[in-house]
Amino acid sequence: MKLRKVTAASATALALALAVTACGGDKDSDSGSGxxxxxxxxxxxxxxxxxxxxxxxxxxxxxxxxxxxxxxxxxxxxxxxxxxxxxxxxxxxxxxxxxxxxxxxxxxxxxxxxxxxxxxxxxxxxHQDLLVKTGSDISQGTDLNGKKLCSVTGSTSAQNVQKTIAPKANLREYSGYSECIAGLQSGAVDAVTTDDSILAGFAAQDKYKGQFKLAGLKLSNExxxxxxxxxxxxxxxxxxxxxxxxxxxxxxxxxxxxxxxxxxxxxxxxxxxxxxxx
Structure with missing residues (x-):
């Protein structure tokens, strides 16, 4: 009787171990392709x-x-x-x-x-930069004085432009860069500012090809x-x-x-x- 109890317990333990092992197989691992x-x-x-x-x-x-x-x-x-x-x-x-x-x-x-x-x-x-329409006459930061500059709410990019090179720029803060880009397309804003890589990514979309250009100001290093x-x-x-x-x-x-x-x-x-x- 005692032997049977030990055997049953061992079997239970083995089953639990196998179950844990099976569950563990789904976890992330650093073993690569294997x-x-x-x-x-x-x-x-x-x-x-x-x-x-x-x-x-x-x-x-x-x-x-x-x-x-x-x-x-x-x-x-x-x-x-x-x-x-x-x-x-x-x-x-x-x-x-x-x-x-x-x-x-x-x-x-x-x-x-x-x-x-x-x-x-x-x-x-x-680098922080500006995105403007292809035919825009904005080629340097000071050209933004009196113009509408867009960035996302909470971003420091637009404030950086206003504090350092264009104190009279009119800031427009939207919830996302997609809205800024749409505003630039429609003429609701004159320029959008953030990292040049992000601006280039938006401008490279099929629906925007040829419509925008980067000013190339390199306002910061990222x-x-x-x-x-x-x-x-x-x-x-x-x-x-x-x-x-x-x-x-x-x-x-x-x-x-x-x-x-x-x-x-x-x-x-x-x-x-x-x-x-x-």
Whole structure:
């Protein structure tokens, strides 16, 4: 009788162990392409040319192309990537919680952010700029005095322009850049300001091709990095090596041309890993 009880208990324990193992097989893993593992990557869903979720559920943009290349170098095929929307305000928390392995989402490297996360890269040097209509006579910041300048609510970009070069610019704050671009098209505003890469992504959309141009003012330096969880130096090192390879084999420039080319985006050369332009 005693032997049967032990056997039954052992059988129960074995069944539980098998169940736990089976459940664990669905979790994310760093093993790469083996065993159907997945990797979660944070991107933006609403930035054309950078990170955009298409109506069919697919994703496109420069950040998506960079992340896909990096993931492949880490051992993951495109069908093993799970894209996770990470809005600007939640990027640090998403990494700290382990919601994603890394984030490629117009994530500018700053001293403040480096207190909370680590960065690989940078992989793109962007600048604050202006987007205007192709036939506009606005070619420098001072031309904005008396003109309507649009940016999103809470952004510092428009205030930066007003404080430094065009104190008489009339600010218009909308909830999203899509609204600013629509306002520029209709004539409700005269210029839109944010990072040139973001502006170029919008301008490169088929419905806007040829309608807008970048002023090329370079009002700030934005060093885009790939965010990883604080202390995850192993992943940071692997991503840096992947970025170096992406530049050296020509894939980086192809991604720039494909996503920003239609807007005649004058991109900076690929930045050196660890080199932050102030």
């Amino acid at each position: 065993g159907g593992s997945k990797i979660k990557i944070g991107i933006k869903y609403d930035q054309p040319g950078l990170g955009l979720k298409q109506p069919d559920g697919s994703f496109s943009g420069f950040d998506v192309d960079v992340a896909t290349y990096v993931a492949k170098e880490l051992g993951y095929q495109p069908d093993q990537i799970e894209w996770v929307e990470t809005k600007s305000a939640d990027r640090e928390n998403a990494l700290a919680r382990g919601d994603v392995k890394f984030i490629t989402a117009t994530y500018s490297i700053t001293d403040e952010r480096k207190q909370k996360v680590d960065f690989a890269g940078p992989y793109l040097l962007a 060093n885009y990095g790939i965010g990883v969880k604080k202390g995850d130096t192993a992943t940071e090192d692997k991503i840096n090596k992947a970025l170096e390879k992406m530049v050296s084999d020509g894939s980086w420039q192809k991604a720039v041309d494909a996503n920003f080319g239609p807007a005649n985006y004058k991109n900076e050369p690929a930045p050196k890993i660890g080199q932050i332009v102030q």
